[in-house]
Amino acid sequence: MDFPDQNDISNEQRETGSTFAPKFDVNGLILAITTEARTGQVLMVAYMNEEALCLTLTTGIVHYYSRSRQSLWKKGETSGETQRLIDMRVDCDQDALLLSVEQTGRGAACHTGQKSCFYRKVTIRDQKPSLKHAAGAPLFDPKKVYDRG
C-alpha cells in the first residue's frame, strides 16, 4: 500500500479532497488518537509509522510504532488487549488519525490496566494544579501482565 506525497497534491486536495496522503513527520510518524467505538471515549494516543498504518488498514488489527522501543508495536501482543479497527478518520491537514476501535481482552487500553490512559483530572486549588484520580479500578494488574521474567 503506497501513499502519495503531500507535496504532490494541492492544499485544497489535501483539505477537502478524496486523496489519502498522510503526512508523516520528520521521524516518519503520524499521530493516532484512539477512541472506543461503542462510547466514543478517548482511550489513548500513540504514533504510527507507514508500516503500522498499512498493517492496521490491511489486517484490521491496530498497530502502532513504539517510540521508546523504536519498533513496530502490535497493540496487545503482550497484554492480550488488542484493538479491532472499526473506523479511521484523518484530520484537515492529514497529519493526525482518529481511530474508532473495539478494545478486546479485559477492555484496558492503558498499560497501567486502566481502560483509558486519561484516568486523572487536572484540578486547580489556590492557583496550584494537581491531579485527581477520576476513573475506576484497573482492569488488570500490570505486574502480573508484563513482569513475566
Added chain:
Amino acid sequence: MDFPDQNDISNEQRETGSTFAPKFDVNGLILAITTEARTGQVLMVAYMNEEALCLTLTTGIVHYYSRSRQSLWKKGETSGETQRLIDMRVDCDQDALLLSVEQTGRGAACHTGQKSCFYRKVTIRDQKPSLKHAAGAPLFDPKKVYDRG
C-alpha cells in the same frame, strides 16, 4: 504557575500520583486532544507550550501554540470560535492532555468551518485507500471568516 520537572519525580509518581508534571517535548510542546463536552466527540488536536497551558488553566479559555505561526494561539481569536474549558485530563506518562470544552460561536472547531477536523473517513477499495466525506456542511465559510484583507 510552575510545573515540576518530570525528572524530579519517580515513575510511580508520574503514572499514579497527584503531581501534575506535564512533559513538554524538545520543542517545549505538549499534545492536546480536544473533545466536545456535551457529546465527547473529538474536535481537533493541537499543541500547547507552557504559556498556553497556564493561560488555559487560569482563564478557562483554551489557548494553544501554533507551530506554523510559531506563536501563542488563542483559539477563536479570529473566527470567534473560542473554546471554554470544562475539564482537563492528563495521560499515564503525562505527555498528552485531553480537554473537554464547550465550543462557542457557530460550533466549528476546524478552520475549514467543520465542527470537527476529522470530517473524512479512510476507506479501502481494491487495496487502495481513499477518503470519503463523512460530516455535514461546514458551519461557516472560511473565505468570509479568514480572508479579511
